Amino acid sequence: MPPMAPPTTSAPAARDAGRPRPKKKARRTPRQIARGVRRRARRAAGRVRRVWRRSLQLRVVTSTLVISMTVVAVLGFFLLQMINTAVLNGRVSAATAEAQANVTTVAGYLGQVPPPTAKPSVPLQEDDEVTMTSPVDQALQALAKRAGSRYSVVILNAGQVGQDRAVGPIDQRSVPPKLRDAVRRDRAEPKAEYISASYLDRAGPRPALAVGALVPDARGDYELYHFFPLDDEVDTLSTVQQWLVVVGAALVLLLAAVAFLVTRQVVIPVRLTRQAAERLAAGRLEERLKVRGEDDLARLAASFNEMAATLALKIHQLEELSQVQRQFVSDVSHELRTPLTTVRMAADLLYESREEFDPAAARSAELMQNQLERFESMLADLLEISRYDAGAATLDVDSVDMRDVVLRAVGDSQPLAERKTTRLDLRLPNEPCMAEVESRRVERILRNLLFNAIEHGEGRDIVVTLGADRDAVAVAVRDHGVGLKPGEEHMVFDRFWRADPSRARTIGGTGLGLAISREDAMLHGGWLQAWGMPGEGSQFRLSLPRQAGAELRGSPLPLVPPEIEIRRTWKGHTTQVLLPAAEGGLDAD
């Protein structure tokens, strides 16, 4: 700021300098506020919606409130209308009767011949009895005595001068022109109207009933208007209205409270039951409900407890049964081993000396030897799987290059492939595929898959693909054999399952290989899945996490071979969903 600037300019300058900030603030603040409010409102709405969805009690109480409010409002309205009508009707009929009587009185006074104006002997005689000479005055005098302060009367004569009179403090401007017109038009019938009349002795207007009637007269028609104040009625009605509102509000609140209490009585046991069911589902089979009373809710609790008890018992029984069966298998396997060893020794002896036997016996010895080997491997498999069943299988992981594992497994299968004149097509990545696995088990899985593929491959090529991504590795084994029928993708892993029961096992599979393989894969936290189509062959995919114990989220390789997928897309078929949705399903059985 220049020093010579007078203080008068400096002050606004300073203010100008200072202004933008508040201005900016002011400009920004509403939007911020609006945003904040909107955000908060949205959050609150979300909370409310959540509470609304979750709370049965809130819903019941709210709907009770809404319904009872509607009912009370409608009822109150009609009730008020009825009371209004009743109160006002009574008043109107009393008023019209009185007005009618007065009309008769006035007509009587007007009709009588005016007495000859004789000067009264005593002029202006005192006392209450003031005698008037004109018939209008006499008539109104009579009305005044009758009316007291209950109502006011106005009499008008449009045809004659100086005949307009009033009884009571009514303001003559209170005569409603509409009523006047109606009275003049329809001469025979008195008319009434609710008006807001003004009185000379009070400031504000006052509700009143105006009744107008015509008194025909030779000197011109007299119009007689009665004004009945309705303050009392209006007071009564407004009191009634207030009470109706109060009572209605109290009733609505009472109903809401009742609904709250009733739902509370129902909801609390239901909530307890739900919590108990949740705990039960979480495995706490000893969970039970407290049973109080004999009502429906108590019976629900009792049934729940009964159900839980039965469930626990059954589960226990099944567990025991399963245990017994497993133990039995394991025991049988073990028990068979000892005699088998003896038989094996004897068979080996026979086998070695088979050349000394005649050809038929030699052939028998060979057969026995083969079947014994198969018997032995079957026993081994049985023992292995019973270990799994007993939960005794343990994993001994080591970081290995999956390529070596695949190559070893392929090497093991090479003789069989050659025997079947099957070519094994290997598709391995160039860089190492390290994974924390137990190579023995993975080799066994791959061996099983390869044997399986070779057996069902009908001599066609078998493609072994190794894929990897950041988290997982996968090996897919694709054959082009008969393939699998729909639904067989899962059954292949069942124990002793056979695609075609009539077909002989050429390579002497035990029927347990794939089952064991799947157990092995699961032990690694991986997946073993199958795909197949009749005539298109099948593909088995093993997916494993790179790190032991990590959760597997996806596989680097597709389950359905890409060429099939492409062909299917071309045909315009929609893809059959087989993908990760099946994973859970596999685990489940």
Add this chain to the structure above:
Amino acid sequence: MPTSRPVPAGCAAGWPARAARRAAPLALFLVLLLAGCSTVPPGGAIFAARGQSEADPLGEPYVRMLVAPPKQNGTPAEIVDGFLAAAASPDDPQRTVARRYLTGDADRTWSPFDGTTIYEGRTVSDGRGEDLPQAHVTLKGTVLGTLDGDGHYVLTDASAGSELAKGFTLVRVNGQWRISSAPSGLLLSEDDFKRGFRPFDVYFAAPRWAGLVADRVRVRVDPAEGLAETLVRKLLDGPTKPMRGAVDSAFSGVDVNGVSVEENSVVVDFTYAVVDSAADAGRRALGAQLAWTLKPLTEARRIEVRVNGEQFPGGAFVIDPRDYDRFDPDVLPSGTAAYYPKDGRLHSADGKSDNPLPLGDGAAAGQYTEFAVSGSGGDRPQRLAALSRNGGVWVSAMGAPARWERWIQGQGLTPPSFDRYGDVWTVARQGPRRSQVLRAADASRQYPVRAPDIETADVRAFRVARDGVRVAVVCSDEHGQRVLIGYIDRGGWSVGNFRELVPAEKGQQILDVAWQDADTLWVLTNKHGSDGELTPWSVTQGVRADSKVAARVERIAAAPGDSPLLVLNSGGELAAWNAQKSRWESLVKKGAGPPVYPLG
């Protein structure tokens, strides 16, 4: 389950008894509920059937004239009638509607506040052709009276015979007849007057706060204000012209804010000046004036005085009208007995206490005539006054034996008359057409009192009313014998404001007058020596009621309330008027002297 069977069986066995026990209160409750549900339960408790009071219990029903603007194409007579009607309406105090009947010039000159004339008559049009530029309408009839601004109504002397002829001139304004000249002031027909004004007594304090004096006024019915408020305003305005100086008012400079009814009491709200007034005159004087003035409207209800809507400073000021009964302007308690002299003793006319008072020793007893008895209240002893044959007014205490002392000396004195203060009054006839009013409070001195109106007349009787303010004077002058009513001004010691009550008639003799109460004066007249006539006159209104024929009556005495009217017939027969049987009853056959009630 078999084990549980005995329990329900036991329950079933115990059920009827327990259920009955449980059901009994339930049934009772249901019955009560049903009874409560019926809208109008017959039978039941007796309750008070006192209806609610009316909305405006202070008002009286009244008929009032409505204002109407000039009738379109009205004839001149109709325009004048409409003008008179509009001017008579209380709805329009400024007469704005009435002024619409006037041309601009007439509007400027006409004033409704120049006095009010009450007439009886009708408008007469001159009946000339409608095509003339001017029309004349005359209001013809008789003037009945005039109303002063202070509400004092003065009857027109019937003898004066006042003809009314007020001319209205009308011209056409824009084709409509309008009044171009109208007589100033308000013209009210008799009906208008009756309709628009109510007679009321307003009460003021007699000098030295000795009691109340009624003042008759006409109160305008004002629909915007209410009768009670108008009446209170009238009270605050002070007495009417004739009574000015003769009475006092406890209120000075006070205005009223409003009069309302709250529950069972009437609330009168004054400005703050009422506090000073109460300090000067005392609450009792204030309350007495208010209670008595409002009595016809409030009846037995209590009156609370408030100041600007708040309680009276120093405790609520609530007036119970019963506490103020003793301020009755009639002064005498009801049932007071009269006295009459007989055989030298003064007898009481009630016939019960027959203990006649000797008037003097032997022959001296006959020396005193024309007795007057003072009031008995207060610290003064009751006294007896009489004219002595030897001249002078002599006074004695009412006690045996009479000890007479002369208070006023002179010859040709009228019979003495006590006022409520214990003073004795008389008029000395000092010669033809020369009279002097004399007053004495004790034997030490007599005072002449100025009364210019009657000093040049022959005063035959001078009677002070019981309220101590009004006097009735019978005098004869060039008009003949008549009765005048005047007022005593105790401040300046004069008797004035005389007004004729009973006009003189040819050959009429006024034998005697007697105050019945503050308002009514009985006048005994005799025309041409024929039978006498006994007529009650209303002093405040100047009107008479039906008279009684009084054949041989020579003297009369009257008192308020149920004390009978007493007459002394010729021959010394004392008779009392029995109002129930409507006939005279003889009390003393003969030998009685003129009867007298205390005061009056």
